[in-house]
Amino acid sequence: MAYWLMKSEPDSWSFDQQKKTGRKGAEWDGVRNFQARSNMKAMRRGDLAFFYHTGEEKAVVGIVKVIAEAHQDSTDPTGQWQCVDVAAVEGLPRPVTLAEVKAHAKLKDMKLARNPRLSVQPVTLQEWAIICKLGGLAKPPET
DNA sequence: GCCAACGTTGGC
């Protein structure tokens, strides 16, 4: 069981859109970065990920679950890129902003703060728990 | 809208 963080520009794909796809979820397509790809290849069914909005919001807004492991990205004609499928689990009652992450002693070394350009990144259990709490969840979701 | 940081590409 691993934890991740996936970033999206809400204008192109938002957590609200993700929620509308319900339990069947959607492909996390369009990733064209080797590091992000290798992170997606390491994902297993049932892993959980934060859904982060870039741009205006710059905040973790929800949680998604990996429902299909890495497979061909249907939007890639060259066939070299892959994606996973994710489904919304729940939104955070209170979004956790990038500013808060950077200000928090235990979170400021997160990849999110250090390398904001990596679109799919691992999150430690400790980071996961802290952000869930800051986000207003009584307890982190179960798989 | 600008700029810094990073990743990727291509020439040597």
Next chain:
DNA sequence: GCCAACGTTGGC
């Protein structure tokens, strides 16, 4: 295989 140039991302 190295490195400069370029393009893109994302924060400010």
